Amino acid sequence: MTRPLVGVLALQGDVREHLAALNDSGADAVGIRRPEELEKIDGLVIPGGESTTMSKLLQIFELLEPLKARLRDGLPAYGSCAGMILLASEILDTRPDAQHLGAIDMTVRRNAFGRQVDSFESDLEFEGIVGDPMRAVFIRAPWVERVGDDVQVLARVPESGGAAAGRIVAVRQGSVVATSFHPEVTGDRRVHELFVDIVRGV
Numbered sequence: 001m002t003r004p005l006v007g008v009l010a011l012q013g014d015v016r017e018h019l020a021a022l023n024d025s026g027a028d029a030v031g032i033r034r035p036e037e038l039e040k041i042d043g044l045v046i047p048g049g050e051s052t053t054m055s056k057l058l059q060i061f062e063l064l065e066p067l068k069a070r071l072r073d074g075l076p077a078y079g080s081c082a083g084m085i086l087l088a089s090e091i092l093d094t095r096p097d098a099q100h101l102g103a104i105d106m107t108v109r110r111n112a113f114g115r116q117v118d119s120f121e122s123d124l125e126f127e128g129i130v131g132d133p134m135r136a137v138f139i140r141a142p143w144v145e146r147v148g149d150d151v152q153v154l155a156r157v158p159e160s161g162g163a164a165a166g167r168i169v170a171v172r173q174g175s176v177v178a179t180s181f182h183p184e185v186t187g188d189r190r191v192h193e194l195f196v197d198i199v200r201g202v
């Protein structure tokens with residue numbers, strides 16, 4: 001597979017940044033808004049934004065069930081922040097009618113680090129990615145409170161992170177990856193390169 005076709009769920013959130021990051025990382029990127037567009041892609045990114053809004057829009061645009069089906073069939077996926085929330089099997093502190101995709105066996109707490117003003121940046125180690133520590137940008141981010149046996153923890157808040165030190169902020173289950181933070185906004189393409197390799201089956 002030379003340049004895989006990777007979709008970015010384009011209902012709401014920071015779509016443009018992920019399209020650019022994927023194009024920089026060896027994939028051809030395309031926005032996804034309709035069920036029929038899901039069939040042609042080799043992988044999918046779910047961007048940051050507002051997970052409860054995305055949940056509603058997934059239903060309005062009739063994408064929820066077709067996307068769940070493609071994920072069940074093994075579609076590689078990567079979710080950042082709100083995308084992590086949607087990929088979870090259990091979400092804490094969300095609306096009762098909020099939908100989720102259940103692609104990773106994990107419990108995620110929305111807005112776990114606090115209010116918008118508590119957003120922060122941190123340098124952290126990312127399992128499987130070599131080189132300098134990754135600059136992680138957390139914007140009203142979730143954290144992972146529980147992971148299933150098949151889920152690999154890829155990154156945690158470092159000891160310098162105060163009360164949140166040790167909290168799980170990046171995970172992988174099979175071909176599905178999720179981060180609490182936003183690599184798409186820093187110019188560091190290593191997470192997107194890792195995901196494109198997963199899509200390629202590397």
Ligand SMILES: NC(=O)CC[C@H](N)C(=O)O
Binds near residue numbers: 051110140141
């Ligand atoms: N940066 C983000 O994606 C924020 C996520 C948002 N706080 C939510 O709970 O859906």
